[in-house]
Amino acid sequence: MAVITVPDGHAHDDGPDQLYVETRELRLQGFLLFLVSDVVLFCSFIFAYLYLRNSGQGWPPAGISRLDVAFAAFNSMVLFGSGCTMHYALENWKHSNFSKYVGCMVATIVLGLMFLGGQGYEYTTLMLKDHVTWGGSGIFGASFFTLTGMHGFHVAVGVIYLSILLLQSVHGTYTKDKYFGLTAGTLYWHFVDVIWVVLFSIFYLI
């Protein structure tokens, strides 16, 4: 077949395969857009929370004490620490330091589980000691437990996801050049971190 020259450049100059096979680039863009739509989900609930909080009933509503900032701050440090170990896990993978990669992944998973444990401790304290519950404490319980619960659910999914990635990479699913799953896992974990920065600020700091 004759070679055709296109007058002003191609729409793409990526490698072959790209019109049918899901390449890394397609997946990356798809995954980023998935994260965007997930951000919108959180934004909607955050909007609902701020709307209800500013509806003139005072905050926290009468009969409910302020949340424990100190403990939550410690728990946040655990989560942000896991963001760092996740970053180093991917870097070590790229540089083929397999044992360091495994160490960082395990650390990330353990820190993620610690965060979930901390959240569980916080929930039980609130429910048993202060009698603040999801359905029974008005808009405070509704917004706090829904939003932090949604975030906790994302962390739990992340822990499972990272565990699967770890098993896959031990099995040899990924190579030095083809490791999109790990990139996606890292992106997801950082996304969960960033959401927590916002939630921590609007629930504990303001």
Added chain:
Amino acid sequence: MATATVHAGGIADHVHPEPQGFVRKYIFSIDHKIIGIQYLITGFVFLVLAGLLAEVIRVQLMHANGGFVSADTYNEVYSIHGSAMVWLVIIPLATGAFGNFVFPLQIGARDVAFPWLNMVSFWLFPPAGLLLFGSFLLGAPAAGWTEYPPMSLQGAPGTSMWCAAIFLVGISSTMTGLNFLVTLIKMRAPGMTFTRMPLFCWAQFATAPMSMIATTALAAALAALFMERQFGVPFFDPTKGGSPVLWQHMFWFYSHPAVYIMILPIFGIISEVFPTFSRKPIFGYKMIAFSSVSIALLSFMVWAHHMFTSGLAPFLQLPFMILTMLIAIPTGIKIFSWVATLWEGKIHYTTAMLFAIGFIATFTFGGITGVFLSAVPFDLHAHGTYFIVAHLHYVLVGGSLMGILSGVYYWYPKMTGRLMNDKLGHWTFWLFFIGFNGTFLPMHMLGLLGMPRRVATYDPQFQTWNQIESIFSFVMTFALLLFFANMLWSLRNGKKAGSNPWGARTLEWQLPSPPHYYNFKHIPTVFSTPYDFAEPLPYAGLEEELTDSPGPAPAVAH
């Protein structure tokens, strides 16, 4: 992998082998063309069901005292009618059906970016429909398609099923939007720059991010309503500190963009039909393309114009009013461009063209009443009356549905290889057009006289006009039955279409009808926009598409 041959543009002829079993080929298919047709059929099935509900409404309103169904049933009927028409008919047909079938062909791609995700998107849609119509068994939602609390909080158990149904179809819509967006950005054929894309692709390109972002916001609202109903978690109940207006904000932040999710793809269909049947380049290609994008952007900033009577702060009313009026500008640009395309064109009055011309008339009418309603003082007067019902049916039936019918007549030959009967099509159009206007035009007047919507009985002074409306609505229903009959009859008995019965210039018409499983034997190269009727076709590499030469060698499935 070894069979790949790299040719112009550095793109390999890789193809998955075509599935052979019936189930993998037609039921759980990952082929965008089959999925598009699946959406089309499912959407039309729901159109029949929701249309029957509409006729229940019209029969009930034949008499001022009602009497056909009880007031409670009436509430359920119009709630499900509205919900089904929006979420199960117009949105899936406009994006799922035409989007899937047409635009990957038009950009010269072999499929969408994520074929498996596409299949999952489709298969969330029929269960959502079953849930929605199944809610009649438990007592259907009865607070209208908007389901405002506190009424929806007190609604029958079926209201929670409604939440689940809309949530499912919403996820489907989000995934489709994501899939289309990546496809349009990453998978265009060599030379197909953004400003060479057919306008239908631009319309999908503007719609996809809206389905992706706005629908997720609706998912949050639905989840909150579901949690409040099932677990008593207070978001919207004012007696527990919640706010019913919060629902309205969350709902309309989705549902206003949804209005454009329902109309932008239709603008795309019209922009293909007009140049083809006027044999003239489309007027103002770039203006039409960019106005789609600006409508999409504006649509996120106008939601509160649905809430002028809900106690919105006065300082917010003015900006929402002005932003809403601004939408008339890009929309007007489109209307003028289409009319200018017709101007001095060589017009072919095919059925698709008739529906497109009818669309211009009715949609413009509905658009203008929309500008009325954006004005706060007028909205305060007309809110909750039949004027709103008239307005929304002019844009959704006279706009979206007529555009969809036009699109079916236009692309049916590409989907099936046969033409629909044109004479029957002309009858369908005129009956539909007359029936439609006879049904909804008097509603403007009744609304201004103060007839409230969503009420099972009404003041006897409105009875004559209501009877006239009902009779015309039967004409419209009959026209739709003719349309379905034509679709089914032509499947076996229609004239053979050949590859390009309309003399159209976009890429899908340069392929056999129906196209091969892999769409293109060789990915073509594109040199220009498709609409210059005086010029030769701006594609290279299509020589073998209509010959008997074998298609690309299947590679190992990944």
